[in-house]
Amino acid sequence: MSDLALPFESRYVPRKRLHDLYRRSIESPEGFWSEQARQLDWFKAWDKVLEWEPPFARWFAGGELNAAHICVDRHVKTWRRSKVAIYWEGEPGDVRVMSYSTLYGEVNRFAAMLKKLGVGKGDRVALYLPMVPELPVFMLACARIGAIHTVVFSGFSVQALADRINNVKAKMLITADGGFRRGKVLPLKATVDEALDQCPSIEHVVVVKRADIPVSMDAPRDVWLHEQLEAEMTFVPPEPVESNHPLYILFTSGTTGKPKGIVHSTGGYMVYNYCTYKWVFDIREESVYWCTADVGWVTGHSSIVYGPLAHGAAIVMYEGAPDYPSIDRWWHIIDRYGVSIFYTSPTAIRMFMGHGEKWPEKHDLSSLELLGSVGEPINPEAWLWFYKHIGQERCPIVDTWWQTETGGMMISPAPGIECVPLKPGSATLPLPGIEADVVDEAGNPAPPETRGHLVIRRPWPGMLLGIYGDPERYRSAYWSRFPGMFYTGDYAVKDREGYFWILGRADEVLKIAGHRIGTAELEDAAVSHPDITEAAVVSKADPVKGESIVLFVRLTEGANPSPELKKSLVDHMRRVIGPIATPEEVYFTAKLPKTRSGKIMRRVLKAVAENTPIGDLSTLEDEAAVEEVVKILQELRQAQAGAV
Numbered sequence: 079m080s081d082l083a084l085p086f087e088s089r090y091v092p093r094k095r096l097h098d099l100y101r102r103s104i105e106s107p108e109g110f111w112s113e114q115a116r117q118l119d120w121f122k123a124w125d126k127v128l129e130w131e132p133p134f135a136r137w138f139a140g141g142e143l144n145a146a147h148i149c150v151d152r153h154v155k156t157w158r159r160s161k162v163a164i165y166w167e168g169e170p171g172d173v174r175v176m177s178y179s180t181l182y183g184e185v186n187r188f189a190a191m192l193k194k195l196g197v198g199k200g201d202r203v204a205l206y207l208p209m210v211p212e213l214p215v216f217m218l219a220c221a222r223i224g225a226i227h228t229v230v231f232s233g234f235s236v237q238a239l240a241d242r243i244n245n246v247k248a249k250m251l252i253t254a255d256g257g258f259r260r261g262k263v264l265p266l267k268a269t270v271d272e273a274l275d276q277c278p279s280i281e282h283v284v285v286v287k288r289a290d291i292p293v294s295m296d297a298p299r300d301v302w303l304h305e306q307l308e309a310e311m312t313f314v315p316p317e318p319v320e321s322n323h324p325l326y327i328l329f330t331s332g333t334t335g336k337p338k339g340i341v342h343s344t345g346g347y348m349v350y351n352y353c354t355y356k357w358v359f360d361i362r363e364e365s366v367y368w369c370t371a372d373v374g375w376v377t378g379h380s381s382i383v384y385g386p387l388a389h390g391a392a393i394v395m396y397e398g399a400p401d402y403p404s405i406d407r408w409w410h411i412i413d414r415y416g417v418s419i420f421y422t423s424p425t426a427i428r429m430f431m432g433h434g435e436k437w438p439e440k441h442d443l444s445s446l447e448l449l450g451s452v453g454e455p456i457n458p459e460a461w462l463w464f465y466k467h468i469g470q471e472r473c474p475i476v477d478t479w480w481q482t483e484t485g486g487m488m489i490s491p492a493p494g495i496e497c498v499p500l501k502p503g504s505a506t507l508p509l510p511g512i513e514a515d516v517v518d519e520a521g522n523p524a525p526p527e528t529r530g531h532l533v534i535r536r537p538w539p540g541m542l543l544g545i546y547g548d549p550e551r552y553r554s555a556y557w558s559r560f561p562g563m564f565y566t567g568d569y570a571v572k573d574r575e576g577y578f579w580i581l582g583r584a585d586e587v588l589k590i591a592g593h594r595i596g597t598a599e600l601e602d603a604a605v606s607h608p609d610i611t612e613a614a615v616v617s618k619a620d621p622v623k624g625e626s627i628v629l630f631v632r633l634t635e636g637a638n639p640s641p642e643l644k645k646s647l648v649d650h651m652r653r654v655i656g657p658i659a660t661p662e663e664v665y666f667t668a669k670l671p672k673t674r675s676g677k678i679m680r681r682v683l684k685a686v687a688e689n690t691p692i693g694d695l696s697t698l699e700d701e702a703a704v705e706e707v708v709k710i711l712q713e714l715r716q717a718q719a720g721a722v
């Protein structure tokens with residue numbers, strides 16, 4: 079755990095400030111958060127800062143605001159009306175630049191169209207779009223009228239899309255004919271057509287023309303966006319919503335097969351993101367902020383749309399693949415738009431590292447001031463490469479730990495308020511208001527340098543309101559493992575200086591190239607193949623993606639292992655979930671190792687996948703018959719050696 083004290087003090091205020099701020103946030107949370115909340119525009123002040131009926135928190139109860147008003151309307155009343163809000167670049171090289179006043183006009187036009195097609199406050203609207211400017215515009219248009227958006231990552235496929243639409247009973251789906259990815263067109267509308275056979279709640283499908291490919295339009299349900307928008311902008315007043323009116327629902331993976339619809343509030347979420355983007359990124363109206371995540375993940379919601387736009391910054395949005403047409407596409411974009419804050423994933427950094435520094439060296443990266451990393455643990459080697467070759471030893475790196483559930487960044491350096499010495503690989507310290515800790519299996523504080531579970535000991539404004547339609551699952555998933563504490567599902571270590579080192583997931587959730595997916599979802603997809611009766615997924619360490627998927631399957635009677643069957647299974651999983659579900663390795667097995675109660679013993683499978691010793695088998699005795707497990711293990715190793 080190396081210590082790298084970096085010389086960033088000069089630009090920022092002295093260290094004491096975070097300590098003061100942090101102490102105040104913990105000692106007097108209500109005073110602290112109401113002071114923060116007053117920085118946003120409210121139509122009506124809140125009656126109570128926090129109503130806490132564990133485990134349900136309602137922040138700024140009784141207050142009224144509108145997220146689109148905060149992200150757009152507020153700016154058009156100032157000089158920012160004529161400054162850039164969005165620099166967008168399509169993969170083929172087309173560019174669109176939107177000022178705040180253009181964005182304001184578009185959000186109003188889109189909101190008018192949503193209303194015309196029957197969408198109102200509280201209705202759920204699903205967005206299944208590539209990374210085009212219409213995506214943030216639609217999110218803001220929904221927020222403007224009080225409709226709740228649920229963005230489905232466009233890399234998800236038929237079943238994943240249908241499940242998400244059905245879970246929230248979305249009234250409208252917004253999609254595109256297709257999107258560009260690595261020079262090819264992804265036919266999104268065709269996926270939608272297949273999914274919608276199962277989605278009776280959808281009344282209209284609005285289609286954005288992006289790729290200009292032929293699509294089938296099922297009138298009157300399906301309409302083209304450009305045919306529905308009025309040419310003239312009509313002002314649609316932003317709907318004042320109560321602070322705890324849901325702004326959005328975003329699905330994420332947990333330990334069971336069905337993804338969870340995480341519900342975020344409007345007031346708490348906006349206040350928390352407004353603060354954390356200032357503290358962590360020191361974001362200002364003159365910043366050019368580029369987060370490379372897809373809007374389909376929480377990082378994109380907070381870091382492309384609601385955080386930076388609330389501050390009146392310019393965002394950069396890029397549609398396509400990082401290595402298209404060549405591996406320096408991103409460095410070209412930083413150079414072209416003068417990006418000052420660059421936020422990306424460890425997987426991307428490791429990929430670029432593999433291609434060498436000659437690619438970033440071709441471009442002028444001197445506009446960069448601050449770098450960020452998110453989504454998975456960053457190894458010190460990648461951290462240092464990022465620091466040296468992208469930040470050119472000038473820019474601090476903020477390694478930000480957070481989750482879909484937390485709504486915003488939780489543990490991170492905060493150069494906007496103070497500079498702590500950075501340690502490559504550590505997310506450093508909790509942000510103001512966040513009481514994070516590491517506890518042992520019994521919920522007692524773990525000693526320094528000892529691995530334990532990362533927990534949060536009190537509510538914070540960005541915290542999820544719950545799981546859509548399932549308060550019991552919310553309670554059991556997050557608040558029952560350690561009573562009175564929010565369970566994150568991550569392992570962590572605190573060092574002697576109180577720095578947090580996040581070690582990855584403790585539960586059955588994988589992070590494949592930073593994308594979150596549950597083993598149970600993958601297993602459900604595998605067993606929906608007609609030749610598979612049973613499946614088990616574990617992950618294997620991957621030098622670039624962090625983790626990759628290893629799948630063990632038992633075949634139905636009469637089915638035989640073959641390369642064709644393997645291919646058909648992989649194709650099937652990609653079609654059901656999407657390309658992120660692609661297994662790296664597939665093993666056919668006659669039996670899976672199980673405990674006496676029938677639970678699959680993942681540690682045995684993991685030992686096979688990673689080719690490591692199984693360890694002390696006697697510890698398995700309570701769980702299963704040792705000889706049986708040894709036999710299965712041998713068979714699996716043989717299957718691996720002569721893998722089909």
Ligand code: WTA
Nearest residue numbers: 452453454455477478479480481482580594
């Ligand atoms: C992991 C992404 C280490 C962690 C914002 C968490 C991280 C999960 C970091 C949430 C980080 C996120 N260092 N691990 N800086 N940031 N993670 O919901 O395992 O897609 O629980 O949200 O990503 O993933 P999610």
